[in-house]
Amino acid sequence: MKKIFLTGVIAIVSLAGICQQKNIEYYIQQALSASPLLKDYQNQVKINQADSQRIRATYKPQVTGNSTNAYAPVIKGFGYDEAITNGGQLSALAGVNQALVSKKYLDAQFETLRIQNRGIENTAKISGQELTRTIIAQYITTYGDLQQLNFAREVNELLKKEENLLKALTQSNVYRQTDYLTFLVTRQQQQLSVKQLAIQLQNDFATLNYLAGITDTAETVLAEPAVTLAELPPAHQSVFFQKFVLDSLQLSNSRSLIDFTYKPKVNLYADAGYNSSLAYRAYKNFGTSFGVNVTVPIFDGRQKKIQYSKIAIAERTRQGYQAFYTSQHNQQIAQLFQQLKATGELIEEINHQIKYADGLINVNIKLLETGDAKIADLVIAVNNYMMAKNLLTQNNTSRLQIINQINYWNR
Helix, strand or coil, rough: EEEECCCCCCCCCCCCCCCECCCHHHHHHHHHHHHHHHHHHHHHHHHHHHHHHHHHHHHCCCEEEEEEEEECCCEECCCHHHHHHHCEEEEEEEEEEEEECHHHHHHHHHHHHHHHHHHHHHHHHHHHHHHHHHHHHHHHHHHHHHHHHHHHHHHHHHHHHHHHHHHHHCCCCCCCHHHHHHHHHHHHHHHHHHHHHHHHHHHHHHHHHHHHCCCCCEEEEEEECCCEEEECCHHHCHHHHHHHHHHHHHHHHHCCCCCCCHCEEEEEEEEEEEECCCCCCCHCCCCEEEEEEEECCCCCHHHHHHHHHHHHHHHHHHHHHHHHHHHHHHHHHHHHHHHHHHHHHHHHHHHHHHHHHHHHHHHHHCCCCCCCHHHHHHHHHHHHHHHHHHHHHHHHHHHHHHHHHHHHHHC
C-alpha cells in the first residue's frame, strides 16, 4: 500500500515506522467525535427523556399548600358587608389533586416523544453521513494532489537526468544551443508545476484537518483511500426515507391526541387544614373536604373537525414530498452509476495511451543518447505523457468521488 508523507513543505521521503499512519476511518472518527451538531442531537434526545419523566410526574397526585389571611373591619357602621366577608378569613390548607387519565392517553403522549426521539436520531444519522461524505471527499482530493505531486517529481527527476546528458551533447556540438534552451524551458516549467502542486496539497491537507477538527500539525502518513462500492438498499429502507415514515406516525398520533381531548375528564380533589371566619368558635374550624370534578365537552364550534382537516392536508403534503423524493433518489443513483461506468471506460483508454506515451519517451531517450533524437519530439512526448498521467490521476480521483457519492445513500 502506498504511503504519503505530508510535512509543511510536502517533502516525500521514506518514513516507514517513524510517523503514525492515518487512514480515512481515523479522520471520520475524529470528525464525528468533534462535531457539536451531533452532540446537540444527543442532548435533544436526553431532553425528551426528561420530558417523558415530567409527563409521568404531572399525572401523579399534586399536593399544594394554601393559606388565606384576611380581615375586613367595620368601623362606626362603615365597612364591607359582613354577610359577604364574614368579617375576615383565616385558612391554612393542604390540598391534593389527582387527574384520572387512561393509560391509552398517556401512551399517546409518550408516543409523541418516542417519535420525536426517533426523528432526532434519524436526523443525527443523516448529519453523520453528510459529515462522513465530506471527510472522505476531502481525503480523496488530498490523496489525488499527492499522486500528482509524486508524478511531477518523478518527471522532474527524469528531465534533470536528461538535461545533464543534453548539456554535454550540446557542448560537444551534437545538438544546437536552441535545442538545449527549449528543453531547459520545459524542465523549468515542470519545476514550477511541482511547486504549485505542493502548495495545493498543503492547502487541501490543512482543509482535511480543519473539517475533522484536528489541530495537530505533526507529520502524518496517509494510507491509500480504501473506498469501495457498497450495495445500495431500496430507497424506502434508507435513513433518508425514514423521515417520511416518522412524519406519518406523528400525524397519526396527533389524531389520537385530538380524540382524547374530547373525552370526559375526571379530577379528584381533597384538602385538610384550618379554615375559619373567626366569627364563632374559631378553635373548632379544623376539618377536611373532598370531591370530584367532571368536565364533559359538548360543543366547541366544530374545532375537532377543523383539526382533522389540517392533519389530512399535512398527510397529502407528506405523500407529495415522499413521491418526489423517491423519484429524485432513483434518478440521482442512476446518473451516478452512469458517470461511474463512463469514468471507468475512460480510465482504461487513458492507461492504453500512457503505455504508448511511455514507450515513445523511452525511444526518444535512447535516440538522445546517440544524438539522433529531435528535442522538439522529446518535449512533445514528455508533455503528452504528463498530460495523460495527470488525466489518469484526475479520473481516478473522480471515480473515487463518485463511489463516495453513491455510498452516501447507503452508509
